[in-house]
Amino acid sequence: xxxxxxxxxxxxKSFAEAMNLxxxxxxxxxxxxxxxxxxxxxxxxxxxxxxxxxxNASLLYDxxxxxxxxxASEDKERYYFxxxxxxxxxxxxxxxxxxxxxxxxxVASPExxxxxxxxxxxxxxDFAEIIDISDRVASMLDPKxxxxxxxxxxxxxxxxxxxESVSSTVVEAFxxxxxxEYVWMEVLHxxxxxxxxxxxxxxxxxxxxxxxxxxxxxxxxxxSNYTVMHSSGVAATAVRLAEIIGMSEDECKMMMIAGYxxxxxKLKVPKYVLDKNEKLTDEEFNIVKEYAYYxxxxxxxxxxxxxIGRWASLHHEKLNGYGxxxxxxxxxxxxxxxxxAIADIFSAVAEIRAYRAGMxxxxxxxxxxxxxxxxxxxxxxxxxxxxxxxxxxxxxxxxVSREGARYIASSVDVD
Numbered sequence: 001x002x003x004x005x006x007x008x009x010x011x012x013k014s015f016a017e018a019m020n021l022x023x024x025x026x027x028x029x030x031x032x033x034x035x036x037x038x039x040x041x042x043x044x045x046x047x048x049x050x051x052x053x054x055x056n057a058s059l060l061y062d063x064x065x066x067x068x069x070x071x072a073s074e075d076k077e078r079y080y081f082x083x084x085x086x087x088x089x090x091x092x093x094x095x096x097x098x099x100x101x102x103x104x105x106x107v108a109s110p111e112x113x114x115x116x117x118x119x120x121x122x123x124x125x126d127f128a129e130i131i132d133i134s135d136r137v138a139s140m141l142d143p144k145x146x147x148x149x150x151x152x153x154x155x156x157x158x159x160x161x162x163x164e165s166v167s168s169t170v171v172e173a174f175x176x177x178x179x180x181e182y183v184w185m186e187v188l189h190x191x192x193x194x195x196x197x198x199x200x201x202x203x204x205x206x207x208x209x210x211x212x213x214x215x216x217x218x219x220x221x222x223x224s225n226y227t228v229m230h231s232s233g234v235a236a237t238a239v240r241l242a243e244i245i246g247m248s249e250d251e252c253k254m255m256m257i258a259g260y261x262x263x264x265x266k267l268k269v270p271k272y273v274l275d276k277n278e279k280l281t282d283e284e285f286n287i288v289k290e291y292a293y294y295x296x297x298x299x300x301x302x303x304x305x306x307x308i309g310r311w312a313s314l315h316h317e318k319l320n321g322y323g324x325x326x327x328x329x330x331x332x333x334x335x336x337x338x339x340x341a342i343a344d345i346f347s348a349v350a351e352i353r354a355y356r357a358g359m360x361x362x363x364x365x366x367x368x369x370x371x372x373x374x375x376x377x378x379x380x381x382x383x384x385x386x387x388x389x390x391x392x393x394x395x396x397x398x399x400v401s402r403e404g405a406r407y408i409a410s411s412v413d414v415d
Contacts, residue, residue, distance in 0.1 A: 004202040005209055006304040008056075008097075009195055014298050015216060016059045021267040021294070022066070022219075026139050031191035034058040036134035036174075038194050039183065043173035044126075048197075053100040054127055055194060060101050061131045064088030066219045067410060070271045078139060081132045082165075085109040090410025091218045095211055097204075104128050129170045133158055137174075138187075147184035154178075202303065206253040213260035218406065220263050224274040226351070227263075228407045229400035233347035234340065235259025236399040237385075240392045241339045244384055255336060258311040262340050265294025265313075292316045293325040311336030315344050320375030338378045342385060345371060347396065361389065 016030040023029045037058040041051045064087030068079055085108035092098055092105070107121060108128040140154050141147070155178050162171040177183060186193060204212070217231035238259040242252045266274075269291055273284050280288065296313035299305050314337035317323035319330040349359045349367050359367065365386055371377040385392060 002205045002207065004204060005206045006204045006302060007200050007202045008204060009198040009200040010302040010305075011204065011209070011212060012056070012059055012198055013192070013195055014302050015212075018216065018264055018267055018298050019059065019062070019219075021265075023062070024268075027143050028191055029138050030059050030062075031194065032138035032141065032187050033061065033131065033134045034194045035187050035191040036137055037130050038197060039177050040130050040134065040170065040173050043177050044169070050123065052197060054130065055197060056098060057101045057104045057127055058131055058134060060088075060092070060098065061085075061104070061135065062088065063091050063219050064105075066091060066222045081128070081135050082108050085128075087410060090406070091222060092215060093218075093406065095215045097208060097212060098215070100124070100127075104131065108132075126167075126170065129166045133161070133166055133170060133174055136161075141188055143188055147188045148181060151178060151184055200303075206250060206257075210253060210256050210260070213257045216264060217260040218403065218410075220261075220266055221403070222407055222410065223267075223271055227274065229403045230347055230351060231260050231263055232399040232403040233351070233396045234262060234343045236396045237343035237346055237392055238339050240388070240395050241343065241381060241385060242336075244388060245335075245339075245381075251336075254308050255311065255339065258308045258336060258340055259343060261299060261308070262295065262312040262315050262344065263291070264298050265291035265296070268294050289316075289324050296325075307334070307336060310334055311340050315340040317341070318376040319378065323376070338381055342368070342377055342381050345377070346385060346392075347400075350393070350396075361393075365389070 016034070019030045020028060026032075034055050037054050038051055041054050046054070061081050062079070062084045064084030065079060067087040067090075068084065085105045089102060089105040089109060092102055094102075103124040104127045107124045108131075137154055137158065140157065141150060155175060158166075158171055158174055162168045214232070214235075217235070221227045221229065221231050235256045236259070238255045239252050242255045247255065266288075269288055273280065273287055276284070292313055292315070296309065299309035299312055302309070311334065314326065314328065314333055317326060317328045317333050317337060318341075319333060319338075321327055321329040345368065346364065349364050351358050368377070368382045368385065372379040372382050
C-alpha cells in the first residue's frame with residue numbers, strides 16, 4: 001500500500017488562496033463561498049460526507065474563469081457559477097478526488113441536458129443552487145462596511161431568486177442561517193473556519209497529489225493561448241532529468257508536482273500581460289517578477305511540501321546571484337530548483353509564444369549554453385539535457401500534446 005504524503009485540508013487551503021488570485025476584486029471569495037455553502041447545507045440537514053463534498057465543489061466551482069476573457073472593466077457583468085460551469089468541467093476532467101465537483105458542474109452547465117432521474121442528480125442540482133447563492137452573497141459583501149449593515153439588502157436580493165434560478169427550499173435555508181448575527185462577522189472576517197471540517201490527517205498519496213497538481217496546472221496555463229502546455233512540459237522535462245541524475249522514485253514524483261505547480265503564483269499576473277505580443281514595460285515585468293514569490297506563499301504551508309515548495313518557487317534564481325525574488329547564490333539553490341529552472345527555459349524556448357516562434361533544436365541548445373556562460377545555470381545539467389535531447393524532447397512532446405488536446409476540448413465558445 002502506497003504511503004500517504006499530504007492531506008486535503010492543506011491542499012484545499014492552498015488551492016483556495018490560488019483561486020482567489022483570479023478574483024482580486026472579491027477578498028477571500030473562495031473561503032467565503034465554502035463557509036456559506038457548508039452552513040446552508042447544515043440548515044438543510046445534510047450529512048457530514050455530503051457537506052465535505054460540497055466544500056470541495058465550493059472551493060473550485062469557478063475554475064472555468066481561466067478560459068474566460070478578462071472581466072475587469074466596469075461595463076461587463078461579473079461571471080457567476082453557471083456562466084463558468086461548462087468551461088470548468090473541461091478543465092477539471094476526470095480527477096477522482098474532485099468527482100463531486102464534476103457532477104455539480106455537469107448539472108449547472110447550460111450545455112448539458114440534465115437527466116433528473118440519474119443517480120445523485122437531485123443532490124448535485126441542490127449543490128449547484130447552494131453554490132450559486134453562496135457565490136452571489138460572497139460577491140455582494142463589502143469588507144469596508146460593517147457586516148450587519150449589509151444583511152438586509154443581501155437577503156432581499158437572494159429572496160428575489162426564489163422559485164426562479166434557485167429553489168425556494170434553498171433560499172429559505174439561507175435566510176434562516178442569515179438570521180444569526182455572528183455568521184456575518186465570520187463570513188466577512190474569518191471564513192477560513194470552514195477548514196475545520198476537512199481532516200488534517202494525511203490521506204493523499206504522492207500519485208493522488210500529482211493528479212491534483214496536474215489539474216491546477218491547467219488553471220494556471222489555460223489562461224493564455226501561449227502557455228497552454230507549459231507546465232506539463234516543464235514537469236515532464238524535470239522528471240526525466242531527475243531520473244537521469246539518479247533521484248529516487250518518490251523524489252521524481254515530487255519533481256513532477258513541482259513542475260506542475262512552479263507557475264502557480266502566475267495566477268496573480270493579469271491576462272493582458274501574459275498575452276502581450278511585444279516587450280514588457282519595466283512596470284509589467286515587475287508584476288511578472290512577483291509571481292515566484294506568490295508560488296512560495298501558496299506552497300510553503302502544505303504538509304510534505306518542504307522540498308517541492310523550494311524547488312518550484314526558486315526556479316528563477318540564478319547560480320550567479322542575479323535571479324529573483326530571493327537573490328540566492330549557487331550554494332543556496334537546491335538541485336531540484338536547478339532542474340526546474342532548466343526545464344522551464346527549455347520548455348519556454350521550444351514553445352510558440354506571443355512574441356516569437358518556437359526555437360529549433362540548434363537554437364534551443366545555443367540558448368541554454370548562453371545561460372550557462374552567463375553563470376545563471378548549471379553546466380552539468382544543461383549538458384545532460386543536450387546529451388539526452390531527443391529522448392527528453394519526445395517525452396515532453398507527449399505530455400504537452402495531451403494537455404493541448406484537453407485545452408481544445410475545454411475551449412467552448414465564451415463570446
